[in-house]
Amino acid sequence: VGPPGCLLFALLMLFNFLNRIKPSDFDYLKIIGKGSFGKVLLARHKENEQYYAVKVLQKKIILKKKEQKHIMAERSVLMKNIKHPFLVGLHYSFQTTDKLYFVLDYVNGGELFYHLQRERVFLEPRARFYAAEIASALGYLHSLHIVYRDLKPENILLDSQGHIVLTDFGLCKEGLEPNGTTTTFCGTPEYLAPEVLQKQAYDRTVDWWCLGSVLFEMLYGLPPFYSRNTAEMYSNILHMPLVLKPNVSNAGRDLLEGLLHKDRTKRLGSKDDFLEMKFHSFFSPINWDDLMAKKIMPPFIPTVTSPTDLRHFDPEFTHLPVSTSLCNTDNLHVTSSVREAAGAFPGFSYGPPADHAFQ
Numbered sequence: 172v173g174p175p176g177c178l179l180f181a182l183l184m185l186f187n188f189l190n191r192i193k194p195s196d197f198d199y200l201k202i203i204g205k206g207s208f209g210k211v212l213l214a215r216h217k218e219n220e221q222y223y224a225v226k227v228l229q230k231k232i233i234l235k236k237k238e239q240k241h242i243m244a245e246r247s248v249l250m251k252n253i254k255h256p257f258l259v260g261l262h263y264s265f266q267t268t269d270k271l272y273f274v275l276d277y278v279n280g281g282e283l284f285y286h287l288q289r290e291r292v293f294l295e296p297r298a299r300f301y302a303a304e305i306a307s308a309l310g311y312l313h314s315l316h317i318v319y320r321d322l323k324p325e326n327i328l329l330d331s332q333g334h335i336v337l338t339d340f341g342l343c344k345e346g347l348e349p350n351g352t353t354t355t356f357c358g359t360p361e362y363l364a365p366e367v368l369q370k371q372a373y374d375r376t377v378d379w380w381c382l383g384s385v386l387f388e389m390l391y392g393l394p395p396f397y398s399r400n401t402a403e404m405y406s407n408i409l410h411m412p413l414v415l416k417p418n419v420s421n422a423g424r425d426l427l428e429g430l431l432h433k434d435r436t437k438r439l440g441s442k443d444d445f446l447e448m449k450f451h452s453f454f455s456p457i458n459w460d461d462l463m464a465k466k467i468m469p470p471f472i473p474t475v476t477s478p479t480d481l482r483h484f485d486p487e488f489t490h491l492p493v494s495t496s497l498c499n500t501d502n503l504h505v506t507s508s509v510r511e512a513a514g515a516f517p518g519f520s521y522g523p524p525a526d527h528a529f530q
Contacts, residue, residue: 207236223276246261255307295390297389303454368409380438383429386423
């Protein structure tokens with residue numbers, strides 16, 4: 172390449188550098204969540220004034236806990252979610268020397284967990300609506316050979332219209348074919364399937380067990396085998412028969428028995444996956460095409476007056492001060508551990524095609 176080519180390349184690199192998205196492109200307004208690797212913030216893009224949920228993760232902590240694989244899997248799954256109405260969407264991902272940033276859809280109707288705690292139980296039509304939207308999201312992930320593995324009410328959000336949005340793909344397992352299994356022990360105690368607890372090989376049917384646990388909790392107020400004593404709860408999950416009180420319809424009880432079958436090979440969903448949910452009598456009132464098109468009126472619409480209305484978020488988070496270090500494009504003081512972190516996440520950054528940017 173002659174000098175003009177070199178110059179063109181240099182200009183292109185400079186253009187990309189100047190146009191790349193960076194922390195200082197946003198105003199960080201409030202902390203709306205916290206996890207083991209960082210925080211989730213409500214942020215407004217300075218130019219287009221759109222609101223986003225920005226997940227900011229500390230590279231140092233991720234490396235210390237050897238979790239790079241999970242973070243890269245989360246990014247990879249987020250990039251595949253583009254086409255599904257009930258999965259949170261990724262707009263951008265980028266990194267500085269010490270932090271990773273996910274710019275996500277901002278969803279402010281609150282966690283399903285928050286609403287369930289307030290109301291104790293949901294009536295069956297409401298529980299059915301949520302279970303149907305969750306099932307369709309899980310079915311979509313399974314069609315991409317992704318097992319979600321961490322379904323729980325805290326990861327299920329409501330948008331301002333009252334529709335389900337699944338978030339947090341850090342525990343997803345990719346590349347699992349319909350008959351494939353994996354053995355990683357992960358998940359949340361109350362919702363762990365027996366085969367995961369026993370450290371046996373498991374497959375996508377773990378997600379249907381978790382759906383059963385969440386549906387049970389929506390209808391009865393507690394997870395199915397719950398005990399304050401974790402060891403006792405694990406024993407219940409493995410050995411205790413499922414007890415269903417009669418305040419739920421026969422179809423509802425039949426669905427719960429099918430989803431919460433301790434033998435994964437006999438569990439509902441083990442043969443035809445999502446199709447078995449679709450055609451179960453519990454879901455007969457659901458028109459699945461209308462559901463996917465969001466034409467079914469949600470049974471509950473969260474009270475939200477504006478994007479900055481945070482009434483459905485835990486004040487434990489929203490009262491925390493927002494750190495100014497979030498806006499620093501890079502820390503000037505680069506230690507050897509920061510230098511190591513800087514190179515540990517190749518290919519993390521993502522931006523949509525120019526014509527889709529920040530729509």
